[in-house]
Amino acid sequence: MAGKSQLDLRSLVGQTLILGFDGTTPSAKLRTMLQTLQPAGIILFARNIKEPRQTWDLLRECQKCVATPMFLCVDMEGGTVDRLRDVLEPAPSVADIVAGGNRQLFRQQGRVIGQECCALGFNVDFAPVLDLGFAASRSVLTSRTASDNPKQAVVYAREFLRGLTDVHMLGCGKHFPGLGEANLDTHNELTTIVKPWKKLWDEDLYPYRSLHRQLPFIMVAHALYPAVGKDKLPASVSKKWITDILRKKIGYRGLIVSDDLEMGGIQKVMPMGRAAVATLKAGSDLSLVCHKEQGVWEAYEATLKEAERDRRFAARVTEAAGHVLTFKKKSAAMPWRRPAPTQKVVDKLRRALWEIGEEARIAGLQIG
Numbered sequence: 001m002a003g004k005s006q007l008d009l010r011s012l013v014g015q016t017l018i019l020g021f022d023g024t025t026p027s028a029k030l031r032t033m034l035q036t037l038q039p040a041g042i043i044l045f046a047r048n049i050k051e052p053r054q055t056w057d058l059l060r061e062c063q064k065c066v067a068t069p070m071f072l073c074v075d076m077e078g079g080t081v082d083r084l085r086d087v088l089e090p091a092p093s094v095a096d097i098v099a100g101g102n103r104q105l106f107r108q109q110g111r112v113i114g115q116e117c118c119a120l121g122f123n124v125d126f127a128p129v130l131d132l133g134f135a136a137s138r139s140v141l142t143s144r145t146a147s148d149n150p151k152q153a154v155v156y157a158r159e160f161l162r163g164l165t166d167v168h169m170l171g172c173g174k175h176f177p178g179l180g181e182a183n184l185d186t187h188n189e190l191t192t193i194v195k196p197w198k199k200l201w202d203e204d205l206y207p208y209r210s211l212h213r214q215l216p217f218i219m220v221a222h223a224l225y226p227a228v229g230k231d232k233l234p235a236s237v238s239k240k241w242i243t244d245i246l247r248k249k250i251g252y253r254g255l256i257v258s259d260d261l262e263m264g265g266i267q268k269v270m271p272m273g274r275a276a277v278a279t280l281k282a283g284s285d286l287s288l289v290c291h292k293e294q295g296v297w298e299a300y301e302a303t304l305k306e307a308e309r310d311r312r313f314a315a316r317v318t319e320a321a322g323h324v325l326t327f328k329k330k331s332a333a334m335p336w337r338r339p340a341p342t343q344k345v346v347d348k349l350r351r352a353l354w355e356i357g358e359e360a361r362i363a364g365l366q367i368g
Contacts (some may be wrong), residue, residue, distance in 0.1 A: 007321070009314065013304045014038035015321035016280060018071055018257065020290035024050050026061045033293065034065035037300055040286055040324050041071025041124065046083050052120055052341040055087065059121035060336065068325065069334040071170075073124040076113050079143045081127075088116055088346065089353035092360045094129065095143035098156050105359055106156050110163020110171075112352045118167050119341045119349060123333040125164060126172045126219060128157045130207040132180030140185050148180070150206035157207060161214050168333045172217035175259060176246060177235055178204025179221055186265035190234065192224040200225065205250070212252045216331075219257050220246075220284065222265030234266055236279055243283035255327055257286040262295050273302025281313065285320040 007015070018041040021030050034042075042062055049055045059072050075081050079093020097109050110128075117125050131137065132153055133145030146156035157173065164171045175186075177200060184191035195204075208218065220236045229240030236242075236258045246252050258279040259265075266275050276287045276299035287303075289296045307314040328334045 007325075009307055009317070010304060011038045012317055012321040013300060013307060015040045015068070015324045016286055016303065016317060017041075017276075017296070017300060018043055018073060018286055018288050019296045020045060021293065021296075022047060022291075024048055024054055024058060026058060026065070029293070030062070031065050033296065034062055037296070038066050038068070039070065040068075040321075041073055043073040043075075043126075043288065043290055044083065044122075045075075045290070046086065049083055049087055049120075052087055052346050056119075056121040056338065056340050059338075063336055069328050069336065071124045071328075072122045073126060074117060074122045075126045076117055077127045077129060077144055078109065078113060081144060084116055084120065087120075089350040090357070091116075091353055092357045093143035094146050094156070095133075096357075096360045098146045098152075100360060100362075102359075103155065103159050105356070106159035107163040107166075108356055108359075110160035111166050112163070112349075112356050114164040114167040114169035116349050116353065117169055118338060119345055121338045122169070123338075124170045124172065124217070126174060126217070127164075128160045128171065128173065129175070130157055130173045130211075131175060131178055132204060132207075134180040136181045136183045137179055140182060141179065145180070150203050154207050154210045157211060158214065161211070170216040170331065170333050172219050172257070173208060173211060173215040174219035175221035175223075176208055176218050177221070177225065177241060179223060180204055182223055186222045186259065186263055188264040190222065190224060190265045190268045192226060194226060196227050200228065205245075208246070208252070209250055212250050212254075215252070215254055216327075217255045217257055218246065218252060219259055219288075220279075222259055222263055222269075233278075233282075234269060236261075236266060236284075237270070237275060237282050239282040241282070242279075247283055255286060255324065256284045258284050258288055260288050260290040261299060262289060262291050272298040275299075276303050277306045277313070280316055280320055285323050 014037045017039045078091035133148045146153045181193045182191040222234045261275045
């Protein structure tokens with residue numbers, strides 16, 4: 001793997017981006033974008049995923065376009081956020097799994113979800129959700145949260161992460177510093193969470209404080225927290241939240257990634273290019289741009305232009321890219337070692353997903 005000293009500025013900027021795209025096969029346009037940008041990773045959605053082998057082929061062909069191992073990402077929580085439900089078997093929701101209170105089932109869910117992600121060629125699952133299930137966010141987060149009790153949320157998340165780790169799948173805690181009190185969907189709107197610092201620290205930040213050594217990634221939310229800091233910026237572009245609180249006060253040493261910069265929660269504050277620069281300046285390692293090719297190019301070009309203009313920002317880009325490259329070099333999940341999924345493997349996964357769903361259903365009935 002090329003070290004940061006061997007990469008030019010353009011390639012270093014690429015190592016601060018995880019991008020999404022349209023299509024189920026790598027088009028000539030996509031290959032050109034990957035070869036030019038040399039991104040840190042890609043993320044697939046249901047629009048990209050039609051069959052197990054097709055998904056594996058797509059990820060492998062994309063990796064061939066990039067010199068360094070990529071983060072091959074997917075959102076697989078179970079329940080409403082399940083990108084693989086149509087090609088395998090629906091995974092039970094977090095709420096269904098935790099209803100029975102069985103810690104072994106929490107870990108089993110992480111392991112089975114990790115196995116299905118591995119089988120299709122992924123190495124990063126943007127899960128678990130660490131937001132607390134308060135009443136304010138129930139209509140938005142629905143069954144994605146484990147509990148309104150931070151300690152119970154940690155019990156679930158720790159076991160889920162252990163399950164992912166069992167099969168060399170990287171997990172991600174989201175959405176820092178917490179959307180448990182958010183009554184608006186950050187995909188569409190900028191939400192403001194009016195909550196004093198002490199309560200945020202004791203409740204919403206408790207999972208991050210407890211799990212900061214177990215989380216390979218932490219994803220930062222596009223939400224305002226007016227009781228904290230003077231910058232009045234969403235957490236995803238706030239140095240107060242990312243550098244001062246997450247890095248320094250909590251002591252997190254893993255990779256920090258912004259939530260999708262195409263979401264309404266940040267687009268209502270600043271355009272794509274400015275947001276990509278701002279999240280890096282605030283202390284993030286990675287920007288996530290999930291949908292439009294134009295947005296990916298805007299983020300890349302704005303970051304490159306600012307790095308060429310400002311030596312201090314160029315140093316920040318180098319630092320972030322170095323953090324990414326070092327992580328990749330050390331991670332057992334990164335080299336492409338995923339064998340193509342056979343029908344036997346697919347059938348076994350479908351059975352495992354069905355079984356864990358049944359276990360969750362029966363456990364929930366027994367508790368009820």
